[in-house]
Amino acid sequence: MMSYRKKQLLGFGVILFALMILLFVLAAMLDGVRQNLSEIMDECYDKVSRSAAFRNNFAYLDSEVGYLINENDPQQSSSHMAQIDRRSQAAYTHLFYLQLHIGKDGNGVLLGSIQQGLERYMDVVERIDNVLDQGDSEGASVLFVEEAQGIRTNLLRNLDEYTTMQENKMQAAQQEADQRFSHILMVSAISALAIILIGVASATWVIRGTGRSLRRVTDLMDQFDPGAVEHMPRLSVDTNDEIGNIAHGYNHMLGALEDHNRRVGEFNQRIEDNNWLQTKLNELVLLYHQVPNQEALAGMFLAIVAPAVHASSGLFYIREKKEEQISFTRIASYADDGPQDTQKRFLPGEGLIGQAAIDGQEILIDIPDNYPGLMRAGSGRFRPKQLWIIPIEAEDRVEAVxxxxSLQPFSPLHRQLIEQLRSTLGIALQSVSGRAEVDRLLHEAQSMTEELRRSSQYKSEFLANMSHELRTPLNSILILSQLIAENPEEAETEGKSYAEIIHRSGEDLLSIVNDVLDLSKVEAGMLDINQEAFSLRDFPELLHYGFDALAKQKNIHFEISLAEDLPDFFYTDGKRLQQIIKNLLSNAFKFTQTGTVSCTLHPIDIQELPCIAPDARVDPNRNAIAITVQDTGIGIAEDKREVIFEAFRQADGSTERMYGGTGLGLSICREFARLLGGCITLDSVEGQGSSFTLYLPEMPES
Structure with a gap:
């Protein structure tokens, strides 16, 4: 009896032999197709492309000659001649390529005629150029029409003939390739059908001989149950062929698989236990870096560990030292339902908690059935089975217990988890305690450093700016007073002018000193706020009195508008409010040369205030107002809008030189607004103007 292997070899051998014959035939036919395609691509297509490129360059050349004849600008004529040279060189290049690759065409005579025509045309072009150099444009036109165009027509006729011949050759080669491809398809189809028939016959012959034995094998394999780890049914095939070998191998595989399944089950259980253990450990390690204090750490530790080890309740005691006495105090619990009078603090050696703290050893107790203590759940009360006391150590010292x-005994896996957590939890307790102390000290150090750095900067800026600002009016006062003292006769005639300058300089000095004093009082927290019912209806009169003369002097339109629903009185510090608005208006008039300065007052819902002072006490039932000072002045760049509110700072050096000032006004405005519970916002477009808005909530009455 022929074996299954020999049957397969014989059947596949016949199929492979037929395939080899088919491959040889197809290779020969495909080589013919390749030659046709090579002829098309390497010869005909390239020559047609070159002839088209020749025609294109010649057409541009002919056009440039026409432009040359009609051009009157010598510079443009030189450009046209350069284009004629470039196009003629390109045409010669393509023509020489066609002559070098004549191949089997036999078109050398035709290409020679094209070359002669091109040379004759270029001779005429040279004559045209000579005639144009002599200034005879009509003669150049005659040469172009009577000689050049005739040569051009003959040249293009020969080129068209050459191109047509190459296109006909491409078409003939393509038809021949199509015929060969059709033969390949026919041979492939017939050969494939023959191979399929041979394969079907071989497969039928092989399958018929082995189907009965394989059916017995497959019937038993269909009954295979991968869940039957203990025992699997075996095959009983007595043949000596490959089917018998498969049966013996299958039976051996089942035995090995049963043994493997048992080991895999044990291994998977160990992996699962280890993954569970690592997951819980990682979860707790991440927890250690997130808690702010020991109480939070203890509570979250019990919330994670107690369910993990199936504990029904848990307590956490932390080591404390007060007045040189060490004790362990309860700081967290989990599901604890003990009596209200249970002990929350143990001394070392006191009870099980104190004993575990002294020994540093775990205490595991099986609770008897008659134990009176019960634990409460939603469905009733239960008696625990085991009590586990675990000391938590760090650096050879018990930090917690x-x-x-639990309602059931703790498993070895649970004990392994707790054993690995003991050391890390102790270190975490020390780390949390130390981190809290470090954070506290760091916060204090940062606060002190920041206070010292504001203070230092303020003093430096104060000395630099005040020395500069006070020097100018003082110089004026000193110089003028010296002139008056040295020249009393001249002083009588110019005394009034000198006195006015001295008075104005003195006012500037007084204003600077007052600004510095106000800012110093704010920084020192010594500025008094006087709360009063301030009349908003009288506010426009106060502003007109102070700024109408300045507006007329600078020819600037000044307007003040009040909303109709504005309250008559507003509870705040009226003096500080006037200082803020007057400072804003002074800046507006200072930086505005033409246009308008306006002040607008309108009420606003206190809940809709865009900003308030950080420490403001806001009554939601009180009023709030918004006061906007707008000008059409120089505006403020976007990157300077925060700088201008700093003490002694203006937008830039040019602004300070052109308009003067100390840079204290806006800083004082912001500080006064903060003291009144409000804030100041700024909208500005550089070169178009600025808009400062004071948002102010009403102060609560004292």
Whole structure:
């Protein structure tokens, strides 16, 4: 009896032999197709492309000659001649390529005629150029029409003939390739059908001989149950062929698989236990870096560990030292339902908690059935089975004691988890305590450093700016007073002018000193706020009195508008409010040369205030107002809008030189607004103007 292997070899051998014959035939036919395609691509197509490129360059050349004849600008004529040279060189290049690759065409005579025509045309072009150099444009036109165009027509006729011949050759080669491709398809189809028939016959012959034995094997394999780890049914095939070998191998595989399944189950259980253990450990390690204090750490530790080890309740005691006495105090619990009078603090050696703290050893107790203590759940009360006291150590010292109670005995995996957590939890307790102390000290150090750095900067800026600002009016006062003292006769005639300058300089000095004093009082927290019912209806009169003369002097339109629903009185510090608005208006008039300065007052819902002072006490039932000072002045760049509110700072050096000032006004305005519970916002377009808005909530009455 022929074996299954020999049957397969014989059947596949016949199929492979037929395939080899088919491959040889197809290779020969495909080589013919390749030659046709090579002829098309390497010869005909390239020559047609070159002839088209020749025609294109010649057409541009002919056009440039026409432009040359009609051009009157010598510079443009030189450009046309350069284009004629470039196009003629390109045409010669393509023509020489066609002559070098004549191949089997036999078109050398035709290409020679094209070359002669091109040379004759270029001779005429040279004559045209000579005639144009002599200034005879009519003669150049005659040469172009009577000689050049005739040569051009004959040249293009020969080129068209050459191109047509190459296109006909491409078409003939393509038809021949199509015929060969059709033969290949026919031979492939017939050969494939023959191979399929041979394969079907071989497969039928092989399958018929082995189907009965394989059916017995497959019937038993269909009954295979991968869940039957203990025992799997075996095959019983007595043949000596490959089917018998498969049966013996299958039976051996089942035995090995049963043994493997048992080992895999044990291994998977160990992996699962280890993954569970690592997951819980990682979860707790991440927890250690997130808690702010020991109480939070203890509570979250019990919330994670107690369910993990199936504990029904848990308590956490932390080591404390007060007045040189060490004790362990309860700081967290989990599901604890003990009596209200249970002990929350243990001394070392006191009870199980104190004993575990002294020994540093775990205490595991099986609770008897008659134990009176019960734990409460939603469905009733239960008696625990085990009580586990766990000391938590760090650096050879017990830092805490954890008590866990369970309704069932703790498993070895649970004990392994707690064993690995003992050391890390102790270190975490020390770390949390140390981190809290470090954070506290760092916060204090940062606060002190920041206070010292504002203070230092303020003093430096104060000395630099005040020395500069006070020097100018003082110089004026000193110089003028010296002139008056040295020249009393001249002083009598110019005394009034000198006195006015001295008075104005003195006012500037007084204003600077007052600004510095106000800012110093704010910084020192010594500025008094006087709360009063301030009349908003009288506010326009106060502003007109102070700024109408300045507006007329600078020819600037000044307007003040009040909303109709504005309250008559507003509870705040009226003096500081006037200082803020007057400072804003002074800046507006200072930086505005033409246009308008306006002040607008309108009420606003206190809940809709865009900003308030950080420490403001806001009554939601009180009023709030918004006062906007707008000008059409120089505006403020976007990157300077925060700088201008700093003390002694203006937008830039040019602004300070052109308009003067100390840079204290806006800083004082912001500080006064903060003291009144409000804030100041700024909208500005550089070169178009600025708009400062004071948002002010009403102060609560004292």
């Amino acid at each position: 954890v008590e866990l109670a």
